[in-house]
Amino acid sequence: MSSIGITAPEGFRAAATTAGIKPSGQSDLALVVNDGPSLAAAAVFTRNKIVAAPVKYTRTTVADGQLQAVIYNSGNANACNGLKGDEDAATMAADVADALGISNMDVAVCSTGLIGDLLPMDLVSKGIASLPRSLGDHGSEAAQAILTTDTVSKETVVRHESFTVGGMAKGVGMMAPSLATMLALLTTDADVTPAMLDEALRKASAATFNTLDIDGSTSTNDTVIAMASAASGYRPTQDELNEAIATACAELADQLQADAEGVTKRVRVTVTGTASDEQALEAARVLARDNLFKAAMFGSDPNWGRVLAAVGMADAAMEPEHISVWFNDQPVCIDSTGPPGAREVDLSGADIDVRVDLGTGGSGEAFVRTTDLSHAYVEINSAYSS
Amino acid sequence: MSSIGITAPEGFRAAATTAGIKPSGQSDLALVVNDGPSLAAAAVFTRNKIVAAPVKYTRTTVADGQLQAVIYNSGNANACNGLKGDEDAATMAADVADALGISNMDVAVCSTGLIGDLLPMDLVSKGIASLPRSLGDHGSEAAQAILTTDTVSKETVVRHESFTVGGMAKGVGMMAPSLATMLALLTTDADVTPAMLDEALRKASAATFNTLDIDGSTSTNDTVIAMASAASGYRPTQDELNEAIATACAELADQLQADAEGVTKRVRVTVTGTASDEQALEAARVLARDNLFKAAMFGSDPNWGRVLAAVGMADAAMEPEHISVWFNDQPVCIDSTGPPGAREVDLSGADIDVRVDLGTGGSGEAFVRTTDLSHAYVEINSAYSS
Numbered sequence: 001m002s003s004i005g006i007t008a009p010e011g012f013r014a015a016a017t018t019a020g021i022k023p024s025g026q027s028d029l030a031l032v033v034n035d036g037p038s039l040a041a042a043a044v045f046t047r048n049k050i051v052a053a054p055v056k057y058t059r060t061t062v063a064d065g066q067l068q069a070v071i072y073n074s075g076n077a078n079a080c081n082g083l084k085g086d087e088d089a090a091t092m093a094a095d096v097a098d099a100l101g102i103s104n105m106d107v108a109v110c111s112t113g114l115i116g117d118l119l120p121m122d123l124v125s126k127g128i129a130s131l132p133r134s135l136g137d138h139g140s141e142a143a144q145a146i147l148t149t150d151t152v153s154k155e156t157v158v159r160h161e162s163f164t165v166g167g168m169a170k171g172v173g174m175m176a177p178s179l180a181t182m183l184a185l186l187t188t189d190a191d192v193t194p195a196m197l198d199e200a201l202r203k204a205s206a207a208t209f210n211t212l213d214i215d216g217s218t219s220t221n222d223t224v225i226a227m228a229s230a231a232s233g234y235r236p237t238q239d240e241l242n243e244a245i246a247t248a249c250a251e252l253a254d255q256l257q258a259d260a261e262g263v264t265k266r267v268r269v270t271v272t273g274t275a276s277d278e279q280a281l282e283a284a285r286v287l288a289r290d291n292l293f294k295a296a297m298f299g300s301d302p303n304w305g306r307v308l309a310a311v312g313m314a315d316a317a318m319e320p321e322h323i324s325v326w327f328n329d330q331p332v333c334i335d336s337t338g339p340p341g342a343r344e345v346d347l348s349g350a351d352i353d354v355r356v357d358l359g360t361g362g363s364g365e366a367f368v369r370t371t372d373l374s375h376a377y378v379e380i381n382s383a384y385s386s
Numbered sequence: 387m388s389s390i391g392i393t394a395p396e397g398f399r400a401a402a403t404t405a406g407i408k409p410s411g412q413s414d415l416a417l418v419v420n421d422g423p424s425l426a427a428a429a430v431f432t433r434n435k436i437v438a439a440p441v442k443y444t445r446t447t448v449a450d451g452q453l454q455a456v457i458y459n460s461g462n463a464n465a466c467n468g469l470k471g472d473e474d475a476a477t478m479a480a481d482v483a484d485a486l487g488i489s490n491m492d493v494a495v496c497s498t499g500l501i502g503d504l505l506p507m508d509l510v511s512k513g514i515a516s517l518p519r520s521l522g523d524h525g526s527e528a529a530q531a532i533l534t535t536d537t538v539s540k541e542t543v544v545r546h547e548s549f550t551v552g553g554m555a556k557g558v559g560m561m562a563p564s565l566a567t568m569l570a571l572l573t574t575d576a577d578v579t580p581a582m583l584d585e586a587l588r589k590a591s592a593a594t595f596n597t598l599d600i601d602g603s604t605s606t607n608d609t610v611i612a613m614a615s616a617a618s619g620y621r622p623t624q625d626e627l628n629e630a631i632a633t634a635c636a637e638l639a640d641q642l643q644a645d646a647e648g649v650t651k652r653v654r655v656t657v658t659g660t661a662s663d664e665q666a667l668e669a670a671r672v673l674a675r676d677n678l679f680k681a682a683m684f685g686s687d688p689n690w691g692r693v694l695a696a697v698g699m700a701d702a703a704m705e706p707e708h709i710s711v712w713f714n715d716q717p718v719c720i721d722s723t724g725p726p727g728a729r730e731v732d733l734s735g736a737d738i739d740v741r742v743d744l745g746t747g748g749s750g751e752a753f754v755r756t757t758d759l760s761h762a763y764v765e766i767n768s769a770y771s772s
Contacts, residue, residue: 050698050706050722080694082707082723115691116724202550220695291677305501309606312436320436334437335469338502 005139005155008166009189011035011229015342016145019127021113021120021188022075029124030072030142031096038191038230039106041067042198044205046222052079053089054109055221058151061093061105062071064192067227069105070185071096072122072146074170075113076113076180079220095128102173112148112171112181143168146183154255158248162189162234165244169252171219174268181221182256184207186248190240191230198200200242201226209227211281211368212253265297265372267326272325272365279316280366283358287368294373300347304332309354324333328352335359389542394552395575397615402531405513407506408461415510416458416481416528417517423713425492427453430591432608439466439475440495441607447479448489451580453613454492456571456676457482458532459510460556461569465606468700474505477658481514493748496609498557529554532569536765540641544634548620549576551626551630555638556606563610563747563772567607568642572634577616578627586628587612590635597667598639605749608674634659643755651683651758652737657697658751659710659743665702666752669744672700673691675751680759686733690718721745751762 007014021028034041044061046053062066071092078085088107097104110118147170160167169184186201205224220345226245236244257266271284288295290310296303301353304325312320325333328349332342336359393400398420405415408536410526420427429448431441446452464471475495483490497505533556545550555570555629572587591610614629622630643652657670658746676696680690698706711719716733718728722745763772 026393027596046620048695049704050694050709059526078724079610080691080719082721103700115695116691116719116728218695220698222690224424275470303501305463308436309434309501309604312434312606315603318435325434333466333502335468338466 001173004157004166005143006032006166006168006185006187007139008157009164009187009229009231011189011231012166012187014138014142014219015131015136016138016141017127017130017134019073020292021073027141027145028073028075028165029127029131030145031128031135032070032142032185033135034068034227034229035103036229036231038228039068040192040194040197040228041065041226042194043223043225044201044202046218046220048059048218048220049304050220052077052111052221052234054078055223056086057089057093058108058110058223059066061108066106067225068102069100069272070108070110070225072102072110072120072127072142072183074112074146074148076111076117076119078111078119079115080117081116088121091121091126092124095125098128099132105271107132108222108225110183112146112183112221115220121130134136134140139168141168143311146170150223152259154252154259156160156248156251160236160240160244163188163244165237165248167248167252169256170371171256181219182251184209184224186226188228188244189230189232190228190241191233191235196238196241197226197228198237200245202218203247207246208249211230212257227286237289253369255275257371263371264350267297267370267372268353269370270355270365271358272355273359273362274364275317275360275362276364277366280364281368283311283314283316283356284366284368287311288300288370289374294370295346297352298372301348302327302332302343304338307354307356308333308336309366311358316358317360317362319359322332324359326355335374387756391542391554392552392554392573393523394543395550395573395615395617397575397617398552399629400524400528401517401520403513403516404526407457407459413531414459414461414515415517417431417514417521417668418456418528418533418571419486419521420454420487420613420615422615422617423455424582424614424662425452425610426578426580426614426616427451427611428587429494429582429611430720431585432604432606434604434606434608436466438463438607439467439471439550440497441609442465443475443479444496444546444609447494448611452492453611454488454493455482455486455523456494456496456611457514458496458519459505460498460532461532462497462503462505463501464505465498465501467502467504468566470504472765476506476511477675478514479736479748481511485515486759495610496569496607498569498607499627501606513576515739525552525554529548530555531735536645538645540638540645541622542634544630546622546626546630549574549618549630550623551634552633553638557642562706569608570595570610570638573632574610574614574630576614576627577621578614578620581616582627585624585632589628590632592633594631594639597753598643600701601757613656639755643757646757649757650736653756653758654684654739655754655756656741657744658741659745659748660750661665661703661746661748662750663752666750668755669697669700669702669742669756670752670754673697674688674756676746678761680756682684683733683738684758687730688733690724693740694719694722697744703746703748710743710745712741712757727763753766
């Protein structure tokens, strides 16, 4: 088996091909099959009210906690295509079911690309028909075929003593703005129930993909799927499964953050000292999405005033005169005022740690990953106070 | 009297000087005096929980509906400076009161510039002491002295048959990101009560400055003040006053939008077809702040899919399958699907009108001004589908 990726766990095969959806001529179609014995599956989807046809289809087929195959296409999101788009998503699943001799209700469909163009279904169906014969240990090829504006593929493997978790992902919110979709697949040979997989996936997504917040953009197609084959014969505890899935998701989230377009800084924002974790997350998101703050990070500018101006707009409990801020663990603002040397903190490194305490003494805490705002748009904004 | 600006109405004098706060050596201190007979005043302030010292001070002095003078400094926001900052704001007002022989409780203080640095109070006090002798028809000099990264000063005058409204403004949210403060002053020689002025200012601000939404940034210093001298002797109706103040604020808002840093497009967003005006405003703001949408506008790219992806995240009632979008009055999305030719709409002009109907049949409607997202950060994002 390959050392990393979705075909690292026993019981999974993958195949990829170039159907001709992408003008670039790069691979754009991937099939992943779970050979069992278990077909347990779970999924989390975009929070956007406007969802693409493949999301609508996959929600119905994963509802029973069982999937045998996932078909992926890149280069076209099949979103906002009306009833024809819904038909095309169902046709993709039917083509896979026919080619593999399985039920179309055990097939998930994921698409990523431009919104509002119909899929070239003749090319897609031809491509799907060609995939089964090349199924094998080709997780890396699948990870390549789902990419859009990503510059590198994202794969991971987490090896527990008695079972393995593999994963692949692409995109993420504003990191691939033209194609905002984030897709991820976790595979494991552990013997678990769909309910266990669902709990592990929801907890891991909330702590990793959902805290990878570039500016709040959420696409019409975001889909994270987990499949378990039970091929290892090992039945992990819920905690063992949660930990392995969470570790795999965290590694994929780090890779997605690192591949953000135009990014020069990886920024980790922690907020404490407010009434609840929810309020802390709200404040962390407001800061992580603030273009002024992100521009300052690009300029390695310890402009802590922008941090206060940003969190001051958050719907979170705070003591306006008692907010403190640390850049890379150095205090730059104590009780809402800058101590001596606050502007001399070195932020020249690629990783910046920002911690904000809202001063209420509350136990609320949250963590968000974000990036800087780079390029000329930022040149105007990043040089001022430095 | 000067043809435009805050000294156009009878009863107002202004003066400006260079105190030496700005490294650039440009004028950075302005004084505006209302010679009455009425000293009626009203003000609206930033919604940020973290407010600068001058905002705290001015809130108390304008509370009685009366102001005789406003002192402005640019180059330093006097925000997040602790008790010393509060003392400095009070000292600025006391210096003005001494120089003019008035009460420090009839003085408003407005500051704009970098957060977190103490004011050079020796220079500020010297500058204030020098201002009274040069008070006169110098509204344009005052409009210059309050600028920060603005490239041009913003002034306006609205002439009613029997009274006049003058105005000046600077900055605005993300339009001057290093110095996000928006300051505005409206003057009128109408004979009105503070309550009338307050109603007119709140309604006008809500419809103009508060809908000039670049990305939701709101500074620690935003302050809009209105003063009425009654020097014309004319008592307008509330409607007459509301209309004149609203017209002046709209003209200033247009000038602020046009002077946004790096902006190549002026984008007007209208949202209809949801449950309430509040929900429509929420959806319009979400769209106006979406970097993907704004990047597409920069690229003159009629990428309507980004409009749907953005509004789909808004906390507003919508029919996901029945959303329609118009660019410059041409339909690019009907019932959440693109009609033929949707991608051929010409958005090459500097003004782009975007209308979104959320499809519920509700009467909620809102309007927001925004801009494109320009420069290299956007080059990645603006070319994809065009």
